[in-house]
Amino acid sequence: MTPKDLAALHARAYQHGRAWSAKEFELLLAEEPTFIINGPVGFIIGRVVADEAEILMVTVEPCQQGVGHGRTLLATYEYAAAQAGAQVSFLEVAEDNAPALALYAAQGYREAGRRPKYYKRPDGHADALVLKRPLKLA
Numbered sequence: 001m002t003p004k005d006l007a008a009l010h011a012r013a014y015q016h017g018r019a020w021s022a023k024e025f026e027l028l029l030a031e032e033p034t035f036i037i038n039g040p041v042g043f044i045i046g047r048v049v050a051d052e053a054e055i056l057m058v059t060v061e062p063c064q065q066g067v068g069h070g071r072t073l074l075a076t077y078e079y080a081a082a083q084a085g086a087q088v089s090f091l092e093v094a095e096d097n098a099p100a101l102a103l104y105a106a107q108g109y110r111e112a113g114r115r116p117k118y119y120k121r122p123d124g125h126a127d128a129l130v131l132k133r134p135l136k137l138a
């Protein structure tokens, strides 16, 4: 997917927050430790620093959600991160993002921290949960 495709999909998929521009995706992907896993209908962007992997964004086309693409992308990302030397995978997710929380829980992520009122919402705030899981090459 091109930066323009990524920005368009991001705008379609995320209900909250600001839409990212194609230029922002281009700049993010140009940063050295950052990498992308492209799937047929979604993508994951993350980075590996030393032995830690951090997921920055996971997005699946709204009309294709719920049929396993997110799970496949996540497994592919984790394998790539482990190959790059990561022993643990971290991410941050809003406490009110039920589909994402269910995906991460099913994949073995557990809560490692909480940032209260981290995300703005039209009617207040939502906490950010920091989740992590150990990685190992199969």
Ligand SMILES: CC(C)(COP(=O)(O)OP(=O)(O)OC[C@H]1O[C@@H](n2cnc3c(N)ncnc32)[C@H](O)[C@@H]1OP(=O)(O)O)[C@@H](O)C(=O)NCCC(=O)NCCS
Binding pocket: 013, 014, 057, 058, 059, 060, 061, 064, 065, 066, 067, 068, 069, 070, 071, 072, 092, 093, 094, 097, 098, 099, 100, 102, 103, 104, 106
């Ligand atoms: C989060 C997201 C990537 C999940 O992708 P997906 O392709 O729909 O996920 P999958 O179909 O692989 O589902 C994997 C598991 O997640 C859970 N899940 C996915 N969608 C769900 C939903 N709408 N409600 C409840 N659980 C859900 C289920 O546990 C599912 O396992 P199961 O199929 O065995 O029941 C997708 O909903 C998305 O792009 N959301 C918008 C962007 C976003 O919020 N990203 C995460 C930011 S941290």
